[in-house]
Amino acid sequence: MTRTIFIGIIAMAAIVIASNILVQYLFGQWLTWGAFTYPLAFLVTDVLNRLHGAAVARRVVVIGFVVGLICSVIGTQIIGEYGPIVTLRVAIGSALAFLIAQLSDVSVFAANRSSQWWRAPLISTLIGSTLDTALFFSIAFSGALSFIHPATDVSWAAEALPLLGVGPAVPLWVSLAVADWAVKLSLALIALVPFRMLTRTRPQVR
Template identity: 45%
Template sequence: MLSRFLVAVAAMVAVVAASNVLVQFPVDFTLGAVHIGDILTWGAFTYPIAFLVTDLSNRAFGPQKARLVVVAGFCVAVVLSIWLATPRIAIASGTAFLVAQLLDVSIFHRLRDGAWWHAPMFSSLVSSALDTVIFFSLAMAPAFAGIDAAFGMEDSSLAFPAPLLGVGAEVELWQSLALGDFLVKLVMAVLMLAPYKSVRDLVLRRLPATA
């Protein structure tokens, strides 16, 4: 049991570390008139895997130990964000991760006895929405620009106008980035159902008492 728990912690740490690195690299791809790199980074594709790790930990070990896995990921997220980004990004990243993942644990636990896909799907969707709102509000919206100023740094808000997702009406750039990020999370939540089902079946066979 301990070895499997440590594997879950290591997986969460790996996902958080990879996402904090990959968020610095825009997706270098153009679709028609839209340059995807203007609205997405590679980190948007790896971060949703954290919800998969949380859900599988919840299924295997129960909500209490799943929260410990989340806290381990939170600690890594804060350290890496402080090292790789501004204080404002570090605060936004850590806050969004911790609140969203803990919400995911609670929703999953409430739905765990329903159809196999209900718990991972709905917990990930609701938590992803909250994660996006918290992160982009704290990290890029002008309302929280004072966070950077408190540390003697320039405003890192992205409030200048840009087409929504590169093609729509003009909105503040951070709003377009937030929408693009959330749409990717929606897609990834669906794609993660297949690996969740495969690993879940293995967990149920080996740990029937905690399923």
């Protein structure tokens, strides 16, 4: 295992753990602090993909998935004021969204590897981020998917409120998803800077 891969594994695990902790703390009305740390997982995946190829990136994604799953299981066993700090639906949504979104990111990046340097990380992250947001918030909070775990009360997430406080009335979870998605898209653009810095002077897999 090279030093870069080892650092990538540590970085992915740290991001997943930090995001699972920070998601419990609100940032404003529509976000949590975890919304700002989780998208860094896509940067780690893309850097490893560029430097070491899709196979290595997928292995690191699986490690991140296992770490996230462990965090979620632990969270379901910790009882807060309103019940478990991580409901079963949130745990399922988080795990599936991470795995599907990150593996999609790896595949899209690989398909665009030979194009301009910014194209692969930008397109793959945009697609992966969109999948992640759609899957997580739907699985975790949509009333239409309550059959996943009927005992989980998501009625609070169905409250009709103006979209982000200014738009048409939508379920609360939709505003949360849109805000989260907007942060991911913004960070996808910002992440191009560190991506370029970390990959431009090192040997890359073509």
